[in-house]
Amino acid sequence: MATVKNLKVDLQTGTDRTVFAKWEWSKKNTENYSVKWHYYTGDRWWFVGSETTTIVNRTTYSAPENATAVRVSVKPIAKKHKVGKKNVAYWTANWATYVRYNFKENPPTVPSVPTVTIKDYTLTAEVDDYDDTLNKKIEFEVVKNNSSKVTSGIVTKKRNHATFSCKISAGNTYKVRCRAIDGKEKSAWTEYSQNVNTIPAAVSGITGCKAVSATSVRIDWTGVSNAESYNVEYTTNKDWFDSSTQPQSMSVPSTVTHAEVVGLESGQEWFFRVQAENAQGESGWCQPVSIIIGKAPSPPTTWSSTTTAIAGESITLYWVHNSEDNSSQTFAELELTVGGATQIIQIANTTDEDEKDKTSSYTLNTSSYREGTKIQWRVRTKGIINVYSDWSIKREIDVYAPPTLELSIRNQNETINILSSFPMNVYALAGPNTQYPIGYHLSIIANESYETVDNLGNETWINEGAVVYSQHFDTVVRPFTISISAGDVNLDNNISYTLMCTVSMDSGLSAETQYGFTVEWTDEEYEPDAEIGIDEESIVAYIRPYCEDEEGNLIENVTISVYRREFDGEFTELVTGLENTRSGYITDPHPALDYARYRIVAMSTLTGAVSYYDAPGYPVGESAIIIQWDEEWMSFDGDNEDELVEPPWTGSLLRLPYNVDVSDNNSIDVALVEYIGRKHPVSYYGTQVGQTATWNVEIERDDEETLFALRRLSTWMGNAYVREPSGSGYWAHVAVSFSQKHCALTIPVTLNITRVEGGV
Numbered sequence: 001m002a003t004v005k006n007l008k009v010d011l012q013t014g015t016d017r018t019v020f021a022k023w024e025w026s027k028k029n030t031e032n033y034s035v036k037w038h039y040y041t042g043d044r045w046w047f048v049g050s051e052t053t054t055i056v057n058r059t060t061y062s063a064p065e066n067a068t069a070v071r072v073s074v075k076p077i078a079k080k081h082k083v084g085k086k087n088v089a090y091w092t093a094n095w096a097t098y099v100r101y102n103f104k105e106n107p108p109t110v111p112s113v114p115t116v117t118i119k120d121y122t123l124t125a126e127v128d129d130y131d132d133t134l135n136k137k138i139e140f141e142v143v144k145n146n147s148s149k150v151t152s153g154i155v156t157k158k159r160n161h162a163t164f165s166c167k168i169s170a171g172n173t174y175k176v177r178c179r180a181i182d183g184k185e186k187s188a189w190t191e192y193s194q195n196v197n198t199i200p201a202a203v204s205g206i207t208g209c210k211a212v213s214a215t216s217v218r219i220d221w222t223g224v225s226n227a228e229s230y231n232v233e234y235t236t237n238k239d240w241f242d243s244s245t246q247p248q249s250m251s252v253p254s255t256v257t258h259a260e261v262v263g264l265e266s267g268q269e270w271f272f273r274v275q276a277e278n279a280q281g282e283s284g285w286c287q288p289v290s291i292i293i294g295k296a297p298s299p300p301t302t303w304s305s306t307t308t309a310i311a312g313e314s315i316t317l318y319w320v321h322n323s324e325d326n327s328s329q330t331f332a333e334l335e336l337t338v339g340g341a342t343q344i345i346q347i348a349n350t351t352d353e354d355e356k357d358k359t360s361s362y363t364l365n366t367s368s369y370r371e372g373t374k375i376q377w378r379v380r381t382k383g384i385i386n387v388y389s390d391w392s393i394k395r396e397i398d399v400y401a402p403p404t405l406e407l408s409i410r411n412q413n414e415t416i417n418i419l420s421s422f423p424m425n426v427y428a429l430a431g432p433n434t435q436y437p438i439g440y441h442l443s444i445i446a447n448e449s450y451e452t453v454d455n456l457g458n459e460t461w462i463n464e465g466a467v468v469y470s471q472h473f474d475t476v477v478r479p480f481t482i483s484i485s486a487g488d489v490n491l492d493n494n495i496s497y498t499l500m501c502t503v504s505m506d507s508g509l510s511a512e513t514q515y516g517f518t519v520e521w522t523d524e525e526y527e528p529d530a531e532i533g534i535d536e537e538s539i540v541a542y543i544r545p546y547c548e549d550e551e552g553n554l555i556e557n558v559t560i561s562v563y564r565r566e567f568d569g570e571f572t573e574l575v576t577g578l579e580n581t582r583s584g585y586i587t588d589p590h591p592a593l594d595y596a597r598y599r600i601v602a603m604s605t606l607t608g609a610v611s612y613y614d615a616p617g618y619p620v621g622e623s624a625i626i627i628q629w630d631e632e633w634m635s636f637d638g639d640n641e642d643e644l645v646e647p648p649w650t651g652s653l654l655r656l657p658y659n660v661d662v663s664d665n666n667s668i669d670v671a672l673v674e675y676i677g678r679k680h681p682v683s684y685y686g687t688q689v690g691q692t693a694t695w696n697v698e699i700e701r702d703d704e705e706t707l708f709a710l711r712r713l714s715t716w717m718g719n720a721y722v723r724e725p726s727g728s729g730y731w732a733h734v735a736v737s738f739s740q741k742h743c744a745l746t747i748p749v750t751l752n753i754t755r756v757e758g759g760v
Helices: 704-714
Strands: 005-011 018-024 030-040 046-054 058-062 069-078 080-083 086-089 099-102 115-119 122-128 137-144 148-156 161-167 173-182 206-213 216-221 229-235 248-253 258-261 269-278 289-292 298-304 308-310 314-322 331-338 341-348 360-365 374-382 395-400 404-411 414-416 424-431 437-446 450-453 459-462 467-473 480-484 496-505 510-519 527-535 540-548 558-565 571-579 584-588 595-604 610-619 625-633 649-656 660-666 670-673 682-685 691-700 720-723 729-738 746-755
Touching: 005 069, 005 099, 018 069, 046 058, 046 069, 058 069, 115 173, 122 137, 122 173, 137 161, 148 161, 161 173, 206 269, 206 289, 216 269, 229 258, 248 258, 298 374, 298 395, 314 331, 314 374, 331 360, 341 360, 404 496, 404 510, 424 437, 424 496, 437 480, 467 480, 527 595, 527 610, 540 558, 540 595, 558 584, 571 584, 649 704, 691 704, 704 729
Parallel strands: 308 395
Antiparallel strands: 005 018, 018 058, 030 046, 030 069, 069 099, 080 086, 115 122, 122 161, 137 148, 137 173, 206 216, 216 258, 229 248, 229 269, 269 289, 298 314, 314 360, 331 341, 331 374, 374 395, 404 414, 404 424, 424 480, 437 467, 437 496, 450 459, 496 510, 527 540, 540 584, 558 571, 558 595, 595 610, 625 649, 625 720, 660 691, 670 682, 691 746, 720 729, 729 746
């Protein structure tokens, strides 16, 4: 149910016993309002004063003489309408919360506008108030610069007079208003007083101080808002400031923030400071600055746009005037030595005030210089006095012919644009002979988009402009030749590429060129295969990969790679670049315990064409947990009938053929960040997975071999390869714990496993 709002009670004008109440109500279909008045005489009880009905949202009540307070409440009454055969109100409302009015707390009268004075850093506000209400107080409010309240305070009247003081800051204007307080009641605020200025704030500092002649100095400073003038003091001894006789001074109006001091003694160090002034007084002095006038500048700072130039290029020589008296550069002399011939060029500085203190420059055209020419240059400058600085350091610039680079792909001595087979023979010749190459960078860029197969046999997309090959060669040979084979880059048939080469020369210059070519070769597809066997004792797989044609003959110019397909879909490289023979065997010490799965990849050494074969899963069927560590393995020749000096696999192996309880846990690297305005947090994923597992098993008490292997594993300070029958397997850190009880027939063992990055 709704309630009336903004119920207010005010003293009725013209009498001190009549009160006036008003309220707000907006619902339609309102019949009238019920109004209850009560009065209070101070003896703990409220008495009913009046219960009335009104159709308007206001009412008055006259309280008896003995009443010290009254209170009022209002409830709206709704109209009724027929619903069926009954009269029903449109709505219902509650009584409003009582509003109380105390006769003894009548608001005091508004005092007069205060008088404000400021002396130094103290503001004083005063007001006369002749209202004779008892315990009368005055509250003052101070506002700075017509914008922000800085302080306020309440003081008690004494003999109808109130005074308030506070500290203020220089460089501002202040105004004050006040109001009277009688108990809990407060009068309205007075109007603000007129704004009163303080003394000016101190000048923040001298921003510029430079000689404009041998006997005059110009100083600049940042202006102060309420200053009416500025005073400038200057002396040859900083300690003489604040002396009554030694410093000299001058005054300038507030419309300018600079001054030119003339008649100074040349060769002296002069100190300057500034203060602001207005009718209220003077600010403090700013920090003094000094300058020595009539002193020659220091050698200029110099540099050039390059120290190694190509004949025909323009070179820009730069210098900065290092003044000792802050005067601007007037002239500069550039000494230029080219091929042993020296000339001095006099350069006048600009008179533009905005440009004359910027970096100076001189442009040198090298179109008439031969390769090998050395340019030597230095600069000196002068300021306001007719004395040049010492020469700057002498700098050198070497002029070279632009480097050149010839690039091609060759088949023996013939230049080709169509690559029909590997290797791709790159030929690069850098020039001229007066410069020597120090390094080459080769890259191959695809000129079109296409889909290809990488060395793992996975399909991948190459975008136009993608770099498919990039290699840097630190070599000084000339000419530079390199053979790029199928193992270095994967190029696709009928695709055009750009060969790009950059050569760096000992002169600091470089040259870049490119060469386009198209791949056109017979892109053969092979069908590699493999024979797989399992050693049931050591759970090791033996793989014989090969690649034959349709007639069963081994294909030449093909290398074989073998990858183990892991339980999570990733591939682990076992061997690459294996020759295509029938006697080449490799060992996989860690086949999955359910099925051994392998991918056989064949790559042509002539074209780089890649073909692959995913061998069907070879059943292993091992039901025990296998843990291996400290192992070595190797490839071997299966046609050799002699016994191997070293077995293809060696190492420690722990087999747990008992019922094992496995608990896996993955802790993914994720941050869940909550944002205001979103219903749910946002997830940000990293690359850390954090795979852990706990394996629990009970072994027979008299299984001495297993117990011995567990003790060796518990002290092993390296990683181990763990496999369990469901097919998972990975390198891990293994923590072993077990306990033996004197009467138990089994020993409980706990293996805490944390997966780590590992090898094969």
